[in-house]
Amino acid sequence: MSDYLVKALAFDGQIRAYAVDASATVSQAQQLHDTWSAASAALGRSIVATLMLSAASLTDDERMTVKVNGDGPVGGIVVDGNAQGTVKGYVQHPHVHLPLNDQHKIDVKGAVGTKGFLAVTKDLGLKEPFTGEVPLVSGELGEDFTYYLAKSEQIPSAVGLSVFVNDDNTIATAGGFMLQVMPGADDDVIAKVEKQINAMAPISEQMRAHKTPEEILASICGQDNLKILEKMPVKYACDCSxxxxxxxxxxxxxxxxxxxxxxxxxxxxxxxxxxxxxxxxxxxxxxxxxxxxxxxx
Missing domain, CATH: 3.90.1280.10 (HSP33 redox switch-like)
Structure with a gap:
């Protein structure tokens, strides 16, 4: 099936949930920019996060630009997204390959760096776009987007991002989830979700086992607690002219x-x-x- 994103509510609206399979989308970005493994993972995670942030906060013709600027070898990352599920992006230095980290995974932190900033600019059709910016806290990007949502948008969240790169630099899978805690959410619900996130298999393993975005959300929230609101296609497309x-x-x-x-x-x-x-x-x-x-x- 083509790439798509799922919007859902969990625990009677106490949690807003999003998950996306962006494997083909990130694969197209990899091919366009000839990115190597570490650069592919950094750019791909940024694309996945932008898709979910755009789905969560944009409507109609609104647009978003995400910029990640760390002190790592990939340099700056820029991703544009819109409410229709379309993204485009690039990384300053695409030819970056690093040794695997201690967990035997692609060293995204080493590629992005830990000093720098994450900025999200939203063009909401007003006179001036709104930009929220936070310092990088991890370089792994999932934690950085979680920190951005907590500090800049005051939304307690959990963001999981994954890109699995094959030995020949092609993309096997790319996707992620984003959970946002709504005001007044029960502490027991929050604790249950946190426990499930900590216990769940890595997203890349789930996706390689052909788990769908709906199934990934169900593994966190429980099938009976999940209400799917919408499934929308996502894709990489450039609107330059x-x-x-x-x-x-x-x-x-x-x-x-x-x-x-x-x-x-x-x-x-x-x-x-x-x-x-x-x-x-x-x-x-x-x-x-x-x-x-x-x-x-």
Missing amino acids: KERFATALASVAPADLQQMIDEDHGAEAVCHFCGKTYRFSEQELRTILKNATQKED
């Missing part, structure tokens, strides 16, 4: 645009998210410069 890059060029300083015209006789723009190249001729740059100058006047 020559028109968008032309708009970006129009915001460049006129002197710099003139320099492109005089020295380069054109310009080339490459999309970070999908690698597509857009070329602008000298005449196209002259038109952009002329229109931009007229607007200033």
Whole structure:
């Protein structure tokens, strides 16, 4: 089945629950950016988290940008998401492979680093986007997104993220879960959920055993306590276009645009998210410069 995300309520609405299978989505990102194992895991976990955060907090045409900037070798990670389950993302240094950590798993903490920040910017259609930023507390990313939700959005949460990378750098599975505690939730319910999360098999093992997002949530909350609200498809897709890059060029300083015209006789723009190249001729740059100058006047 194609990638999809599940929205649910548990324990009569005391817990909001989300889970996603994003294996094909992360696989497409890996292929587009030629990421190696550690970079794949870091970018993939960020994609999985962005899908769930977007599903939990966005509606209609609202958008979200997640930025992870640590002191590890992968550098910055940027992921865009929307309410329709579409994501796109990239990692600054895609060719990062590290020795396995003490648990014999991909060293995501070593790839991302432990000093830096996690920032989430939401474009809710208001005059100014809202950005919440927290320092990295782990580098494993699941704990970092949990910390972000607690500190920036004041929502006690649990976030589990997983990307299993094959020996040839292809993606076997990618997915995760996110539980959010609603105000007034019973302490016994919270304790029960925490106990189940600590006792459950790793997400990657469950997904490799073909467990669905619904089954992963059921293993945490119990089937009888879970009410599935919605299943929505998710995918990797880039919405870049020559028109968008032309708009970006129009915001460049006129002197710099003139320099492109005089020295380069054109310009080339490459999309970070999908690698597509857009070329602008000298005449196209002259038109952009002329229109931009007229607007200033």
